Amino acid sequence: MSSIDFAAAADLATLHGLLDLVQMKNGWAKPVPSFYPEPKQTFVPAHWRYRDARAALHKAGSLVATEWAERRNLIMANPIPGNDYPTVRTLVGAYQMVQAGETARSHRHTPNAMRVVLEAAPHTYTIVAGKKIPMAPGDVLLTPNWFYHGHSNESDEEAYWADFLDSPLVHLLGPMFFEGHPGELEPAQEIATASPLRFAFAEYKPRLLNQAEQAAGVRTLLLGPSSLPTFDRVAVSIAKGATWTVPRSTVNAIFIVVEGEGTSNAGGAHFTWQRGDMIALPSWYDHQHKAASDAVLMRVSDEPLLRKLDWVRSGANG
Ligand SMILES: [Fe+2]
Numbered sequence: 001m002s003s004i005d006f007a008a009a010a011d012l013a014t015l016h017g018l019l020d021l022v023q024m025k026n027g028w029a030k031p032v033p034s035f036y037p038e039p040k041q042t043f044v045p046a047h048w049r050y051r052d053a054r055a056a057l058h059k060a061g062s063l064v065a066t067e068w069a070e071r072r073n074l075i076m077a078n079p080i081p082g083n084d085y086p087t088v089r090t091l092v093g094a095y096q097m098v099q100a101g102e103t104a105r106s107h108r109h110t111p112n113a114m115r116v117v118l119e120a121a122p123h124t125y126t127i128v129a130g131k132k133i134p135m136a137p138g139d140v141l142l143t144p145n146w147f148y149h150g151h152s153n154e155s156d157e158e159a160y161w162a163d164f165l166d167s168p169l170v171h172l173l174g175p176m177f178f179e180g181h182p183g184e185l186e187p188a189q190e191i192a193t194a195s196p197l198r199f200a201f202a203e204y205k206p207r208l209l210n211q212a213e214q215a216a217g218v219r220t221l222l223l224g225p226s227s228l229p230t231f232d233r234v235a236v237s238i239a240k241g242a243t244w245t246v247p248r249s250t251v252n253a254i255f256i257v258v259e260g261e262g263t264s265n266a267g268g269a270h271f272t273w274q275r276g277d278m279i280a281l282p283s284w285y286d287h288q289h290k291a292a293s294d295a296v297l298m299r300v301s302d303e304p305l306l307r308k309l310d311w312v313r314s315g316a317n318g
Contacts, residue, residue, distance in 0.1 A: 039250060043078045043088050043282035045266035050095070050118065050257075050276025054160060057097035061158065070104035070150070072097055073163065076254075076278050086168035088252035088282045090302040091231060094163045095278075098124075098153045106150030106181035111167040112228040113143040116256050116298055117201075118162060118276045121155035127185070131192040135159065138201025138258050140298065144228055146177075148186050162256050162278060164300045166230040199223045199233075201258070205296065208235045217242025217291075227304065234299045238262065238291035248286045249314035253301035255279040260295025264288065286315060 004022060009015040019026060053074050064072045073096040076087045087093040098104050117139045125132040126141055128149045133141055143149040153159045170176050204223060211219040217239030222232060238244050261274040266287035271279060281287055306312045
């Protein structure tokens with residue numbers, strides 16, 4: 001028999017008070033419903049300019065010491081109140097710079113990561129699982145869950161790239177682990193130009209341009225087969241003057257401009273972008289991208305995760 005005298009409650013307010021004593025919440029007068037007819041999105045479409053990030057990182061190069069090179073980055077936190085990390089609910093996008101002659105210490109973590117190289121002179125490498133992978137502008141590089149990775153800029157120019165990680169998803173679910181490499185920078189001799197963890201721009205751009213058009217002047221290419229379980233990367237080419245229209249879906253995405261310039265519309269926001277810029281496209285916003293010159297965008301999204309869970313729906317068919 002309950003130690004709380006629920007039978008004596010004369011009205012609902014009293015019953016609610018008694019429920020507090022046993023840490024239970026009523027489901028009939030819940031102030032915020034737990035179920036609703038379609039997604040409620042708290043994140044907003046947003047745009048960041050590479051030219052701003054580049055100038056800030058260049059300055060940080062003289063203010064943030066080399067021993068913190070692996071953390072000399074800028075986080076594109078979605079501009080909603082109280083947020084200082086995710087770009088969209090499951091993913092974060094960031095920019096990073098490693099100076100000429102500098103190394104960024106090797107480490108590993110459970111979040112999966114991917115890079116899109118913006119500026120890198122020959123002899124700039126990311127070291128993944130003991131191999132040096134060349135970084136060239138436009139290249140896409142993967143560092144899966146628990147693979148050691150570090151960077152070695154053996155050129156005489158600063159290297160800049162964009163990072164994408166599923167760490168916000170790891171924060172939601174809990175399984176965060178991180179450790180530094182015992183040797184600081186993981187030793188590596190072999191240069192793995194054809195690593196399965198690298199999608200070289202010189203290789204994927206012609207392949208992208210050979211795809212059939214999905215709409216006038218618009219082609220897409222999923223960069224695979226190497227895959228991360230939680231997010232993928234789709235290269236999108238939009239010819240000068242063409243428009244790519246995407247109906248809202250449950251997929252969260254971040255776009256980075258690999259080449260060209262243009263404009264995007266999403267949820268009433270209008271952005272004018274150029275090479276290197278990043279755009280947050282949270283789920284459930286219709287969006288449209290128009291190229292002012294031949295453009296290549298990279299869409300990084302949690303579609304593989306939502307697909308596994310059978311939660312992909314779009315405004316076009318949902
Ligand atoms: Fe990392």
